[in-house]
Amino acid sequence: MPPGAGRAARFPRRILVAIAIAVVGCVIAWWSQLGTGPGSAADPLVDLSGKAQSWAILTVAITLQALPFLVLGVLVSAAIATVAPVELIRRITPRSSFLTVPLTTTAAIALPGCECSSVPVARSLMSRGISPAAALSFMLAAPSLNPVVIVSTAVAFYDLPAMAWARFGASFVAVLLAGWLWLAVGDNSGLKKRIAGVSDENEAGCNCAHPVAEAGSSRRVAFVHAALADLTQAGGFLVIGAMIAAMVKVFVPITWFVTVGKEPLMAIALMAVLAILLALCSEADAFVAASFTAVSPTAQLVFLVVGPVIDIKLISMQSGTFGAAFTRRFVAVVAVCAIVSAMFVGFVVFGRL
Incomplete structure (x- = not known):
């Protein structure tokens, strides 16, 4: 069997589940719009007074709005994964860990990536001699400060231009604080041993399967495989997130959101939990956040800042790569x-929590 054939033959079960759910959702949305048999808008199994149709329309709208930015982000991420300038990063990384955090955070703006690739890229950087401080800062900053992410946020919040700048500022501050705080209280002692024990074949349970171009192989082929792997996974999560966001928008009474919106801390907690559970790609999450109009802009900002650095997908990948105790x-x-x-940034920019 040729090298890597076994790896290519396996397809992570969680991706298959995400794809299956996304396909079922798309079929339901299509049938409710265009079908004429049982379960369609013309012959509903349960009379939802047009809510099923509204849900389908919102699901498709959110997905189509976000898809171009997702594709662009995936292409950038694949380029970074297959042609990562590791030597340049090592050369410009200062010896001081304290200075490494802001430098790597800033460098990540020019070398963006999505969550799908951030964990395996961080593992790869550390395995090639990059310090944990630099690799972890890059892991947090790449999906958060991605230029594609900021542009998509500006498009999604076209009626609130300050949101894009607020997201950039809050994400930058969050990565700096997390990097410096981890230097003070974190424990990286077991990372080298753990990373050395994680085989390239397993890659931390990463669903993305970013291939590295081997000797004699084509970088173009590696790029295509990386892009398709990212798009398959992130696209599935996008559709699932759009389905859930549309469901919440249509079926949860607006009075409930108004009530939650009156309690800023409750709204912030709700949006943080949603960001973790929905596990959206950062290039697409702004369109979902913009659909939650009943909560404050600060609560929406929390959703946008938390999602790219913490979600159930990232937690699973980090646990597999760095260990449960570290994670x-x-x-x-x-x-x-x-x-x-x-x-803090939301209060400064928007004047309220």
């Missing part, structure tokens, strides 16, 4: 920094 402490530090930063 528990790291996620707690990042969560606190992300929420506090978003609340």
